[in-house]
Amino acid sequence: MNLLGTWIAAGLTIAILSFLYRDNPFYKFAENLFVGVSAGYWVIYIWAFDVKPMLVDEFFRQAGAEKWILVIPAIFGVMMIMRWFPGAAWISRWPISFTVGIAAGLALTAQVQGYIIPQIQATLLPLVSFGNSASQTIKQSINNIVIFVGVVCVLLFFYFSREHKGTLKVGSKIGVVFLMIGFGASFGYTVMARISLLIGRLTFLLDVFGIR
Amino acid sequence: MKREIPIVITFLTGVLCVVAFFVPHPPLGGLQQRFLIWYAIVAGFTMILGLDSLVKYNIKKIRQRKQGWQYSYVLLFGLVLILVTGFQSWFEYNTPFELRSSFMYTYIHIIVPLQATMFALLAFFISSAAYRAFRARTFEATLLLIAAAIVMLGRVPIGKMIWDKIPVLSDWLLNIPQLAAKRGIQIGVYLGGVVMSLRIILGIERTYLT
Amino acid sequence: MQLFDKFANIDRRLIYLAVGLVVAIPIVLKIKMPIRISSEVRSAYETIENLPQGSVVLASIDYDATSAPEMTPMFRSFLRQCFRKKLKVIYTGHIAIGLPLAQFDLDMITQECNAVYGEDYINLGYRPGYTAVMIGMGREIRDFFAVDYRGVSVDNFPIMTAVHNYSDIALIVDFAHGQTAEYWIQYVVSRFGPRMFACVTGVMAPSLYPYLQSGQITGIIGGLQGAAEYEILVGQPETAAFGMPAQSMAHILILVFIVFGNIGYFLSRRKR
Numbered sequence: 004m005n006l007l008g009t010w011i012a013a014g015l016t017i018a019i020l021s022f023l024y025r026d027n028p029f030y031k032f033a034e035n036l037f038v039g040v041s042a043g044y045w046v047i048y049i050w051a052f053d054v055k056p057m058l059v060d061e062f063f064r065q066a067g068a069e070k071w072i073l074v075i076p077a078i079f080g081v082m083m084i085m086r087w088f089p090g091a092a093w094i095s096r097w098p099i100s101f102t103v104g105i106a107a108g109l110a111l112t113a114q115v116q117g118y119i120i121p122q123i124q125a126t127l128l129p130l131v132s133f134g135n136s137a138s139q140t141i142k143q144s145i146n147n148i149v150i151f152v153g154v155v156c157v158l159l160f161f162y163f164s165r166e167h168k169g170t171l172k173v174g175s176k177i178g179v180v181f182l183m184i185g186f187g188a189s190f191g192y193t194v195m196a197r198i199s200l201l202i203g204r205l206t207f208l209l210d211v212f213g214i215r
Numbered sequence: 216m217k218r219e220i221p222i223v224i225t226f227l228t229g230v231l232c233v234v235a236f237f238v239p240h241p242p243l244g245g246l247q248q249r250f251l252i253w254y255a256i257v258a259g260f261t262m263i264l265g266l267d268s269l270v271k272y273n274i275k276k277i278r279q280r281k282q283g284w285q286y287s288y289v290l291l292f293g294l295v296l297i298l299v300t301g302f303q304s305w306f307e308y309n310t311p312f313e314l315r316s317s318f319m320y321t322y323i324h325i326i327v328p329l330q331a332t333m334f335a336l337l338a339f340f341i342s343s344a345a346y347r348a349f350r351a352r353t354f355e356a357t358l359l360l361i362a363a364a365i366v367m368l369g370r371v372p373i374g375k376m377i378w379d380k381i382p383v384l385s386d387w388l389l390n391i392p393q394l395a396a397k398r399g400i401q402i403g404v405y406l407g408g409v410v411m412s413l414r415i416i417l418g419i420e421r422t423y424l425t
Numbered sequence: 426m427q428l429f430d431k432f433a434n435i436d437r438r439l440i441y442l443a444v445g446l447v448v449a450i451p452i453v454l455k456i457k458m459p460i461r462i463s464s465e466v467r468s469a470y471e472t473i474e475n476l477p478q479g480s481v482v483l484a485s486i487d488y489d490a491t492s493a494p495e496m497t498p499m500f501r502s503f504l505r506q507c508f509r510k511k512l513k514v515i516y517t518g519h520i521a522i523g524l525p526l527a528q529f530d531l532d533m534i535t536q537e538c539n540a541v542y543g544e545d546y547i548n549l550g551y552r553p554g555y556t557a558v559m560i561g562m563g564r565e566i567r568d569f570f571a572v573d574y575r576g577v578s579v580d581n582f583p584i585m586t587a588v589h590n591y592s593d594i595a596l597i598v599d600f601a602h603g604q605t606a607e608y609w610i611q612y613v614v615s616r617f618g619p620r621m622f623a624c625v626t627g628v629m630a631p632s633l634y635p636y637l638q639s640g641q642i643t644g645i646i647g648g649l650q651g652a653a654e655y656e657i658l659v660g661q662p663e664t665a666a667f668g669m670p671a672q673s674m675a676h677i678l679i680l681v682f683i684v685f686g687n688i689g690y691f692l693s694r695r696k697r
Binding site: 023024045048051053055056061105109113116117118121122124188189192193194196199200202203205209214215 | 639675
């Protein structure tokens with residue numbers, strides 16, 4: 004069975020890779036199979052990891068008010084599925100509002116406490132930072148200045164409430180330099196990530212065909 | 216009332232979560248925890264919403280014999296296969312996630328290779344795109360190209376073999392100017408996120424109701 | 426000039442073939458290259474090394490098959506290091522379609538390291554809700570994970586006896602291919618204070634350097650290179666370390682393509 008499964012996996016891998024030559028029925032077959040199994044997978048997962056343990060089993064495990072209060076999220080869940088029926092789709096707004104409200108409330112505090120404040124704090128670095136030696140002092144100071152100037156200038160670039168003239172224009176241009184370095188670094192890492200995925204699949208295929 | 220009640224729900228739940236951040240003690244902390252549990256339950260139902268439109272669309276495609284209708288059978292076959300193996304594994308092992316089960320067999324030999332290979336195609340496309348579109352037309356584009364080249368060489372062993380300062384330069388680039396750029400962008404993004412969260416809670420932003 | 430025009434207009438299928446060959450040949454020939462350890466990976470490694478025996482580590486599996494070649498080596502090395510250090514590991518995840526993939530690796534490494542389920546490690550499974558689950562676990566893990574991934578009550582397992590929330594957890598390690606690492610930092614690390622380092626794909630790694638510099642995380646293991654460095658530090662170089670020569674060759678090829686494309690472009694512009 005394992006050998007059959009390995010050959011199925013290899014066949015599907017080659018079917019997807021055949022798209023590189025051109026679109027063809029094998030690729031279309033594999034693509035549609037992928038969409039179908041992925042959709043079905045979610046149904047199994049949601050039952051196994053959400054509805055059954057957190058709703059069904061919990062309902063039978065709890066007693067009293069704690070038991071019956073679980074009816075509320077169950078009703079919300081059913082209301083969410085009303086979206087499937089055009090005449091009753093408006094009912095799904097209640098659970099959607101519930102989830103959106105919670106997400107917004109959590110995000111509001113998390114983004115301030117988790118990003119904005121610590122990151123601004125980490126930007127306010129000493130512009131002259133003394134190290135153990137003269138070269139370390141120069142290196143640390145230059146790094147701190149570059150970080151501080153970089154963050155400020157990138158923020159100035161995205162400040163569109165005033166026309167970019169004079170000092171704002173100079174700051175904005177320096178911001179662009181930092182942005183290009185940032186995007187270049189991201190591109191370099193993205194290339195690395197994509198090639199890694201290809202290495203993974205080719206290693207599998209070479210193992211299946213006994214070439215490696 | 217079809218719009219007003221949802222807006223009130225959004226406001227109350229949003230405000231509760233913000234206030235409970237500052238006052239995590241009972242009863243607010245307990246109420247927030249209960250709402251978070253309900254959120255997890257309801258979020259599960261959200262995940263399967265797309266199933267209905269997927270199935271309806273493909274059945275319609277088969278009925279109307281639209282282009283590529285034969286592949287809709289493949290899609291529906293895949294869906295039924297996973298559901299059957301999932302529930303069969305459930306009855307046999309009390310969980311579909313037993314490594315010996317038919318569900319996991321389908322997962323490891325169908326889902327994993329399909330998913331992995333779909334994304335492995337990107338390696339080819341990024342190479343082709345880099346060749347065709349990556350032009351050093353301006354100073355900014357040249358800077359981007361140089362930064363990309365330094366990181367691409369610095370983050371692999373061959374960079375050090377070419378010149379031992381390349382990895383050092385790559386590390387500096389990532390830890391200093393790239394960091395500054397990312398931080399500047401993300402401060403802006405999260406400031407915008409805070410504003411959007413406030414707009415949603417206060418009922419100014421209502422696009423999620425449509 | 427005609428030669429450079431040809432260089433500027435190579436058929437894409439030849440490019441695909443070149444990329445495929447340049448990646449496959451080093452894999453077949455099993456070429457080896459020395460791997461330099463970066464400070465962010467060493468810092469992540471030492472975060473675990475400095476934990477006392479018996480400490481509880483929470484691992485969040487937030488990737489799937491689309492990034493398995495990068496994440497699987499990191500996850501395996503992490504497991505080996507934790508079990509070698511006799512740490513207790515709790516697994517959960519926010520990407521449902523990736524958890525079984527990690528389960529196969531878990532099964533393999535726990536057999537290799539003789540780790541016992543329920544004593545040395547436990548798999549809590551998946552719950553939808555992302556940030557709601559992350560924050561809810563800060564109060565009581567059992568509110569979301571009353572049972573493990575097989576449906577058995579967590580109170581039946583010794584590993585969970587003294588673990589109720591993040592104050593009982595020494596370290597969080599997130600294996601992420603998307604933004605979940607940032608969610609863990611913003612929603613959990615900042616609010617509840619546990620230590621954390623992130624194992625991420627190459628695409629996400631640049632976004633995490635600000636968090637490293639601000640001290641919100643203690644290390645980053647990023648991309649296949651990061652995975653290779655981590656394998657070397659743990660002492661068991663495998664798929665990541667052996668994939669780096671192919672990675673190197675592919676990068677050189679892409680840079681050559683970029684150079685050729687630019688030479689062809691500038692020369693054809695000059696001709697006009």
